[in-house]
Amino acid sequence: MGKRVDLETLFHERVADGVVVVTLNRPERGNGVVPELVRDLLAALTTLEADRTVRCLVLTGAGRQFSAGADLKAMREYIDHRLAVEQEPYNARVLFPVTQRIVASRLPTIAAINGGATAGGLDLALACDLRIASTAARLGETYINIGLPPGNGGTWFLPRLLGSGLAAELALTGELLDAARALEIGLVNRVVEPDKLIPAAVELASKIAAKSWRAVEATKQALRSTWQVDLATAMTTSYWSVAALHHGPDLSEGIDAFLQRRPPVFNRPASP
DSSP states (O other): OOOOEEOSSEEEEEEETTEEEEEEOOGGGTTOBOHHHHHHHHHHHHHHHHOTTOOEEEEEESTTEEEOSBOHHHHHHHHHTSOGGGOOOHHHHHTHHHHHHHHHOSSOEEEEEOSEEETHHHHHHHHSSEEEEETTOEEEOGGGGGTOOOOSSHHHHHHHHHOHHHHHHHHHHOOOEEHHHHHHHTSSSEEEOGGGHHHHHHHHHHHHHTSOHHHHHHHHHHHHHTTOSOHHHHHHHHHHHHHHHTTSHHHHHHHHHHHTTSOOOOOOOOOO
8 A cells, every 4th residue: 555665674564544564674683673773663653653644553573583682693792892881781772762662652553473572572562552473473581591681671561461470480481482372371462373464463453543543542641651650660670680780791691602502501609
């Protein structure tokens, strides 16, 4: 229906009346988040939010993954090439702005999770109002596997969606869930076959787009306001948790193990 707009790391296209699909387009890096992708996603949101003919967004990933979160190769380079005293944690600079923007956007957003959605990639999906998963999807709050606490809003989103017990289980184990289990616990709204994913997401988005846009915006705002503790406060807490560990040995080992495709070995600190 509409002309495809290509940016460096994503593209978006109007596919139905009032519905735009935004596709993260770094499949060679698992759609891992880097500053360029944040720049492009924020630019796309600015453009689409300003267009009153756009009523609902679908966010998905090209290739086999939705998003692997922060690109660990880029994070490794970031850590290696800046002095510790000069560094903010990588995720604060890269992921935080876009997560908060999706939550605050006037546009309802549906995450169409086509494959892996892990760590910051899962949090990106959680920032969306609704989630539809392909049967090929695998979801996990996997920060703990590289030696970090959740750093992109997961500690805010998960308890509200799942309750404290399941949120703690996902965050503390880093376990990957298949789509069926994600549906069972309420992490996603629906599960469909891979070839039905985008059509199902667009169909749902079209139902929302057909409603009063004023009522939809007011409803989204009202739903978010009932979550009490604000996202910025929760993410500030996460920021300082991540900052405390960002230059330590566990994160370094976790990234190296991931890039070298081996299990990490985290050494217990000596007792004081």
